Amino acid sequence: IQLTQSPSFLSASVGDRVTITCRTSQGISGDLAWYRQKPGKAPNLLIYAASTLQSGVPSRFSGSGSGTDFTLTISSLQPEDFATYYCQQLTTFGQGTRLEI
């Protein structure tokens, strides 16, 4: 399975609503996760099972999708959200989406 994220780069401002898409090369169950990775830090689990918010993660993050198309939405960007985001299904990660100010 291949995971393709779009866009690869995204410019936005604090307070914006943004959506990142992850498309799989074949239909999968809802076993998809999203991570945020701040520069120089380890990834942090945000969403699992496509739409379940990980404990401790702010509610501005949400996930949706099924089949081959999944999305991560950040409802109101905060300064700490400018980072790189990865989707993951089983052993495969997407190539990442870099979110910049």
Place this chain on the structure above:
Amino acid sequence: EVQLVETGGGLIRPGGSLRLSCEASGFSVSGKYMSWVRQAPGQGLEWVAVIYGGGTKYYADSVQGRFAISRDNSKNKVYLQMNSLRAEDTAVYYCARDQGQFETLWYFDLWGRGTLVTVSS
């Protein structure tokens, strides 16, 4: 505090060997599904290996036959033995805990800070 701490990285010549350690605190690695994930400089994430709660092990094709994952429950550690290292193995290596209790869910809910391995002559 629940955390993972990786050690053992460094500079190694091509063809050499290195063993990475991942020490867990705040929980027991016994019965847990534990993975190693790596990230080459400026690149994305690549899963490397997993050890299941029952001890079954799986590897990425890129490291199959060269790397070996293991666990020492008495020391609460997970290891990655890396042999026949290549330049393309240069990366930060992260230890990661699977969220699953009785099966692997492939959701990594706890990561270490990583340890850098540089393979160069």
